[in-house]
Amino acid sequence: MTEIRHIVFDIGKVLVHYDPDIPFSRLIPDATERKWFFDNVCTSAWNLEQDRGRTWEEAESLLIAEHPDHAENIRNFRRHWHEMAPHAYEDSVALLEGLIDDGHDVTLLTNWASDTFREARARFPFLEKPRGVTVSGDIGLIKPDRAIYDHHVASFGLDPAASLFIDDSQKNVDGAKAAGWQAVLFTDTGTLKADLERFGIAA
Helix, strand or coil, rough: CCCEEEEECCCCCCEECCHHHHHHHHHHCCHHHHHHHHHHHCHHHHHHHHHHCHHHHHHHHHHHCCCHHHHHHHHHHHHCCCHHCCCHHHHHHHHHHHHHHHHCCEEECCCCHHHHHHHHHCHHHHHCCCCCEEEHHCCCCCCCHHHHHHHHHHHHHHHHEEHHHHHHHHHHHHHHHCCCCEEEEECCCCHHHHHHCCCCCCC
């Protein structure tokens, strides 16, 4: 096994909680209606295009043209975004900071819209502690596309085989492996500590 010299964290659902249901359980109280809205209007695929760099203005106008009766809640998705990311996971953040304090090279690689990431960075100061971050919305590339992993490697001078990627999405973990990285699926901090120890990293 190649010695790990670089540790790369995803952010959403690994370090910071994310759940659109938090504001929308209030905005659309009926669970069936809310599910329909997320399945048919503000879908994951629609939101992913903002992670790829599409502006919210364009995203909203496209969707409102298709679903004019839902215009207010389409706008509410961005308007209430701050409620969707209410807190960090303290145990994950403590692990991240411990790795940095121990001298490990830690960077971040996230699918995140540019403007909402800037908000998150202002709210969660620990996001400044790693050596750097690749934000999908800033570069027009998203996980699990090979290009975003290659971009991160080039930006931060990483050796892919000596890089360990941590993400809560199996397809993003698989994407990292296809790009020549080591990678593990994040489920909880205890499991992550065991994974790191398996790679020879005390956490």
